[in-house]
Amino acid sequence: MDHPDPQAKPYHHGDLRRAILDAAERMLAEEGLEAVTIRACARAAGVSPAAPIHHFGSLRDLLAVLAARGFGQLVARLDADLSQSGHQGDRALVGAYVAFALSAPRMFDLMWREDVLNPAQAELVAARSLALGRLQFHSQTAIGEGDARLRAIRSWSLAHGLATLLLHGRIVTALGGPGTGLETKEDFAALAYDLMFVRG
Amino acid sequence: MDHPDPQAKPYHHGDLRRAILDAAERMLAEEGLEAVTIRACARAAGVSPAAPIHHFGSLRDLLAVLAARGFGQLVARLDADLSQSGHQGDRALVGAYVAFALSAPRMFDLMWREDVLNPAQAELVAARSLALGRLQFHSQTAIGEGDARLRAIRSWSLAHGLATLLLHGRIVTALGGPGTGLETKEDFAALAYDLMFVRG
DNA sequence: TCCGCTAACTAAACAATGTATAGATTACGC
């Protein structure tokens, strides 16, 4: 029998590493971080629990590689939004950052969950430093007064804080809600943009 | 034998609920959130694993009650710092908020970890809404231009984002470090204050 | 003072998890 049975799955998967990551990404988006376990990934790919361990070393490293994907997606989103935007530098940056967080909330959360992933994993370190460098670059293309470093910290903090609080539902609970003009994702991205104009 | 043996621990603890919470708070601060398990709390209090369940219902509820303590501590800190501060309203608020996060990093993290605690737990709901109401109050005592609601969202977002990024060590990695004037907790609290003066 | 009720707690068990170990299978370079 040298003609392979199309029903029988091969002993070697062929691209198991990617398949596991794809399954993990889908489970993260649809079922949440807690659903992403070694055994669930193995089940989704139809392999034994030890197979993902072989490719990633541990769950912490698997999640780190997954978060690296997230930082890549963030960079793609920032570059896309900022290239075709009439807005300027740091102000548009805040809107794009918040828009990404709202469009991929669980991935955004994972990217900062250093308790559950291995923050020193090589792919993650590379993807994260690239993304943060890009953030710093965009925040400094704007013309403005004062220390450029302070402006960068302010932009990033404002964007990160607003995104985080929005994902927790706290801003809607405390200040928004039906009839307040803060309902859709677009409202919040616009809010982020507006915040950059509020004077201290 | 009606005189109790001082060596023998009684079957009934007397104040087990508080003892469990105290143990959990200590373990959280010293060993991290992952060390706070039902079984570890039970071991620390010298009881069986089912005893904490009886008092709290589940680990998610135990952590929620613990987070409620955290919100109480935040309120105490805000009130203390803002009463004896020459600074005004929302600007001092940001500094005090960041100072709290840096002084109790793991508690601050837990307070927003709605995946691991029960966000609808009664004590937590009460303590959180009280704390957030106080935040809103302080942010609006300042005189300033523009929409008061926007100013409140901006203050809170800036404080929360800066605190979160500082705890992740990202700002130090990206922008601070030795020789940059950003090293101690006080430097960062001052940074938070300064950020409120940066113009958009 | 004793009785009964109820809260507080124990003991034991279950399913699920991460991961280590040893072995089986297959691809691939020489």
Added chain:
DNA sequence: GCGTAATCTATACATTGTTTAGTTAGCGGA
């Protein structure tokens, strides 16, 4: 073709949260 290394399975272990059934003791009322 053959040996080696990569890939994957089977099995096992310790740990976790939680459930169930049963034990102990504090406490109010007769």
